[in-house]
Amino acid sequence: MATTISSRRQLIVFILLGLALVGGAIRLLAPQPSVAHDIGNLLLVLWVPVIGNVVAFIIRRARRQMEPARDFAVNSPFHGHLLAELTPLVLPAGNAAQAAGALDGGLCVLAMGTDGFTARLPISMAEWLGSGEARTVQLELLRPALALPRFEHGRVFTVLAGKVAVGTGRVLQVLA
Numbered sequence: 681m682a683t684t685i686s687s688r689r690q691l692i693v694f695i696l697l698g699l700a701l702v703g704g705a706i707r708l709l710a711p712q713p714s715v716a717h718d719i720g721n722l723l724l725v726l727w728v729p730v731i732g733n734v735v736a737f738i739i740r741r742a743r744r745q746m747e748p749a750r751d752f753a754v755n756s757p758f759h760g761h762l763l764a765e766l767t768p769l770v771l772p773a774g775n776a777a778q779a780a781g782a783l784d785g786g787l788c789v790l791a792m793g794t795d796g797f798t799a800r801l802p803i804s805m806a807e808w809l810g811s812g813e814a815r816t817v818q819l820e821l822l823r824p825a826l827a828l829p830r831f832e833h834g835r836v837f838t839v840l841a842g843k844v845a846v847g848t849g850r851v852l853q854v855l856a
Contacts, residue, residue: 684741693730693733696726696727696729696730697726697730698725699723699726700723700724700727700730701726702723703719703720703721703722703723703724703725703726704720704723704724705720706719706720706723707720707721707724708720719785722802726737727740738813743837751787751798751822752787752799752800752820752822757835758800758802758818758820759820760802760819760820760854760855761818761819761820761821761824761827761828761855762799762818762819762821762828762831762851762852762854762855763816763817763818763819763851763852763853763854763855764816764818764819764849764850764851764852765814765815765816765849765850765852766801766808766814766815766816766817766839766847766848766849767813767814767844767847767848767849768808768809768811768812768814769845769846769847769848771844771846774778786800786802786803786804786805787799787800787805788800788801788802788805788839788840788841788846789839789840789841790819790821790827790831790837790838790839790840790849791837791838791839791840791845792830792835792836792837792838794816795830796821797821797822797826797827797830798818798821798822798823799819799821799822799827800820800822801817801818801819801820802817802818803817805841805846806847808842808847809846809847818850818855819849828854831851831854832851832854833851833852833853833854834850834851834852835848836848836850837851
């Protein structure tokens, strides 16, 4: 997401900084106990909101750079981390239609309790669900360092497509 600064906001920043510079000059040139000196002090304080905005901008940019990946890189090779047996669920008509909209290639979420981990299959979700039978497949985890400690042998999890549970799984082997 690109950050854009509107021309109106830039104009306001330049005006406030200009007034602060004028205030600094007035403060330097005006005699110490005078109204002009006090007005210079007030104008000089106008730079404080600008500095706050600059600090907030730097913090937002740093957070954005530190965010973890939210999706697999385009055309990245598949590297299996888990070998699991996946069993599709029989979905009611409303849930089946909702899940069909969420079937994005082989992307899914493996849910255990309140934790969810993004993963992908080497086959499309539609192909797996269309077969209607349990399959042994490899799964690639988006953030394996975070997820693998939770997926020990025999662990059962739910497979989600979007927000709809479309199947269950059981870890057969940890590959990574």
